Amino acid sequence: MKACTRSAYGSADVLQVRDIELPTPADDQVLVQVRAASNDRGVWHMMTGLPLVMRPVIGLRAPKVQVLGRAFAGVVTAVGSRVTKYGPGDEVFGTTNAGSWAEYTVAPERLIAPLPSAVSFEQGASLGCSGTSALQAVRVGDVRSGQRMMVIGAGGGVGSFVVSLAAQRGASVTAVCSASKRELVTSLGAEDVVDYAEEEVDARGQRYDxxxxxxxxxxLSLLRRALKPGGALVSVGGEDHPGRLTQGFQWQMLRPLAGVFVRRRVRSVIGKEGGEDLVELGRMIAAGELTPAITRTYSLVEAPDCMRDLAGGHPAGKLVLAIS
Ligand SMILES: NC(=O)c1ccc[n+]([C@@H]2O[C@H](COP(=O)([O-])OP(=O)(O)OC[C@H]3O[C@@H](n4cnc5c(N)ncnc54)[C@H](OP(=O)(O)O)[C@@H]3O)[C@@H](O)[C@H]2O)c1
Structure with a gap:
C-alpha cells in the first residue's frame, strides 16, 4: 500500500509517500481501507518529535511508528478475533495510533465509531481529534443558550468546531482570528469577530461568560479581565511557546491551579479520543446541526504540502487528505 512515512523527526521535508507492507490487525483491531484522513497540530508534534517531553512515548531518537496521521474514516476490510462490533464492509471513523495517512490502517474498536450514511468520509475524518476536543471544551465550559462567549484561535481546526458547537447551543459567539478568517468564522455562526492584529481581546471592555x-x-491576567465574575476559561492549547523541552505544555497543565488566584473557573482540556463523543458528532452532522469547516482537500501524494500549510501556524479550519 501507499503511505506517508518518515524515519526521522523533522520538518515536512522528512516525509516520503512510498510503498510499504499492509498492516495486520491485532485481536482487538480492525483493518480499515482509509478513504480520508485529516491533519491537526498533534500530527505536526508527531512529525517533529516536539516537545521533547513526548519522546519517551513516541520514540527517543526516531519515531516508533513510521506512518504519520491519526484521524481517519474508511471501510473495514478485516477484523481481529476479539472484535465484536464491526465486520468487513462497515464504514467507520475515528483515530489510530498506527498512522492514518495511508491506504490502510489498523485501529482498536474503542477509538472508532460507525460512520452515519449521511456523513462523508472527509467529514468523518475531520472529527477524530479536533471535533472531539472541541466538544469536550464546550462541555467543560458548560456553554449554554444566551451566554456570551469568546473563542480565541477560532479559525483553526479545534476553534472552528468550537464556534459551530457553541453557536448551535445558542451562545452568542465572538471569534478571535486573523482578518483572513472573518468570513469562515461568520459562516460557522460567530456573531462578532475580533481581528487580533488590530485589537486585543479585552479592548472593547466586553465581558464573557x-x-x-x-x-x-x-x-491569564488579560483573559481574566475579559471574563465576567464566575466566568470560565477553558484552555485547549497553543503553539507560541519557545523551548523544545515542553513548548509551554506545562502552562496548559498549571493554568487551572492559577484559577484559584484569579477567582475564575479555569479548566484545561485533555482531549479524550473515541467513544460516545464520536457518535454524538456523527449524529449532529447527519442531523444538519454541524458542518465541519473543511477548507482544503489534498491527495495522499500531496501530504507533505498539507503539512507545510498547517505548519505555517495559520491553517483555516480542517485540512483533509482524500485517499481512495
Ligand atoms: N488539549 C487537547 O486535548 C488538544 C486537542 C487538540 C489540539 N490541541 C492544541 O490546541 C491548539 C490549537 O489546535 P488546532 O488544531 O486548532 O490548531 P490549528 O488548526 O493549527 O489552528 C491554530 C489557529 O490559531 C490561530 N492563531 C495563530 N496565532 C494566533 C493568535 N495570536 N491569536 C489568535 N489566534 C491565533 C491560527 O489562525 P489565524 O492566526 O489566521 O487566525 C489558526 O487558525 C494547538 O496547540 C493544539 O496542539 C489541544
Missing amino acids: VIVDCAGNRP
Whole structure:
C-alpha cells in the first residue's frame, strides 16, 4: 500500500509517500481501507518529535511508528478475533495510533465509531481529534443558550468546531482570528469577530461568560479581565511557546491551579479520543446541526504540502487528505 512515512523527526521535508507492507490487525483491531484522513497540530508534534517531553512515548531518537496521521474514516476490510462490533464492509471513523495517512490502517474498536450514511468520509475524518476536543471544551465550559462567549484561535481546526458547537447551543459567539478568517468564522455562526492584529481581546471592555482559548499565548491576567465574575476559561492549547523541552505544555497543565488566584473557573482540556463523543458528532452532522469547516482537500501524494500549510501556524479550519 501507499503511505506517508518518515524515519526521522523533522520538518515536512522528512516525509516520503512510498510503498510499504499492509498492516495486520491485532485481536482487538480492525483493518480499515482509509478513504480520508485529516491533519491537526498533534500530527505536526508527531512529525517533529516536539516537545521533547513526548519522546519517551513516541520514540527517543526516531519515531516508533513510521506512518504519520491519526484521524481517519474508511471501510473495514478485516477484523481481529476479539472484535465484536464491526465486520468487513462497515464504514467507520475515528483515530489510530498506527498512522492514518495511508491506504490502510489498523485501529482498536474503542477509538472508532460507525460512520452515519449521511456523513462523508472527509467529514468523518475531520472529527477524530479536533471535533472531539472541541466538544469536550464546550462541555467543560458548560456553554449554554444566551451566554456570551469568546473563542480565541477560532479559525483553526479545534476553534472552528468550537464556534459551530457553541453557536448551535445558542451562545452568542465572538471569534478571535486573523482578518483572513472573518468570513469562515461568520459562516460557522460567530456573531462578532475580533481581528487580533488590530485589537486585543479585552479592548472593547466586553465581558464573557466563557472563553475557549485555542491559541494559548495571552497572559491569564488579560483573559481574566475579559471574563465576567464566575466566568470560565477553558484552555485547549497553543503553539507560541519557545523551548523544545515542553513548548509551554506545562502552562496548559498549571493554568487551572492559577484559577484559584484569579477567582475564575479555569479548566484545561485533555482531549479524550473515541467513544460516545464520536457518535454524538456523527449524529449532529447527519442531523444538519454541524458542518465541519473543511477548507482544503489534498491527495495522499500531496501530504507533505498539507503539512507545510498547517505548519505555517495559520491553517483555516480542517485540512483533509482524500485517499481512495
Ligand atoms: N488539549 C487537547 O486535548 C488538544 C486537542 C487538540 C489540539 N490541541 C492544541 O490546541 C491548539 C490549537 O489546535 P488546532 O488544531 O486548532 O490548531 P490549528 O488548526 O493549527 O489552528 C491554530 C489557529 O490559531 C490561530 N492563531 C495563530 N496565532 C494566533 C493568535 N495570536 N491569536 C489568535 N489566534 C491565533 C491560527 O489562525 P489565524 O492566526 O489566521 O487566525 C489558526 O487558525 C494547538 O496547540 C493544539 O496542539 C489541544
